[in-house]
């Protein structure tokens with residue numbers, strides 16, 4: 001009969017030599033050195049060993065355990081495995097999926113602005129910007145909004161207290177109430193033809209409700225060239241609607257009034273909201289009024305143009321089915337994480 005201690009030793013030596021990775025090594029540890037492992041089983045055989053041989057058997061079994069443990073450590077070192085846990089220490093399962101880190105993301109309005117810039121960029125529009133603190137010349141006068149016009153009412157605007165700096169009129173400053181101010185600033189410094197969009201924040205003391213906030217974003221468009229017509233305006237808006245909302249979107253222009261465009265229109269877009277199609281007002285538009293061209297030194301006999309101004313929050317709300325504009329500014333990450 002073969003000696004069980006010798007047999008276990010040669011089996012362990014063979015198995016250890018065949019081990020090629022940390023997983024097999026861990027398997028070996030459990031098989032030989034675990035609480036129900038072969039070394040433990042060897043010790044249980046001590047009971048059946050004749051009494052006179054017990055001390056020798058016990059000694060040799062202990063030596064074998066020490067030998068296997070040191071061979072195990074040696075093999076572990078050779079494999080460069082630092083992840084194999086020692087018996088009793090808590091196990092680390094490196095194959096368990098970890099906790100994914102939460103990545104930040106751009107705000108849905110910033111995403112919308114980026115997409116709008118991209119869509120209009122593809123249509124040949126450059127991006128222009130202007131100051132949020134404006135003088136009343138750029139916010140009103142140059143836009144053909146005269147002194148007594150109700151749009152200038154202090155109840156409808158955030159006027160600032162300090163006196164004027166660079167205003168042509170020397171008048172009041174205010175937080176701009178529309179991005180149309182940028183039309184004036186661009187035309188003052190650029191010779192036609194012009195094709196720009198101007199995204200930005202605007203401010204109005206509107207009462208907050210599901211569709212109004214006192215700070216929101218608009219995107220202005222301005223196209224100036226010779227022989228520009230209302231058909232060019234409509235074509236541009238249709239192309240935009242298809243590129244941004246999809247080929248099924250339709251647009252509608254409703255006659256309206258803005259002091260800086262003539263004729264003027266409200267722009268509605270028909271789009272799917274849940275399961276129904278609906279007309280939604282997105283902004284205003286029209287042909288640039290000759291008085292505006294005169295204010296910036298363009299000859300209204302030579303130059304023609306169209307302009308539009310769209311509410312960016314309204315666009316985002318339509319696109320993503322957001323039913324309350326206030327959610328966009330409450331900064332609840334559970335809401336913002338959806339976009």
Ligand code: FA5
Pocket residue numbers: 177178179180204206211212213214215216218220258261264281282283284285286307308309310311312313314325
């Ligand atoms: C204007 O501001 C004009 N400057 C637009 C324009 C530009 C007309 C160029 C002609 C030529 P209006 O006040 O209608 O127009 O505002 C445009 C859009 O801004 C609205 O249709 C709406 O989408 C958005 N808007 C207006 N007020 C608010 C508000 N309090 N909160 C959120 N969005 C608003």
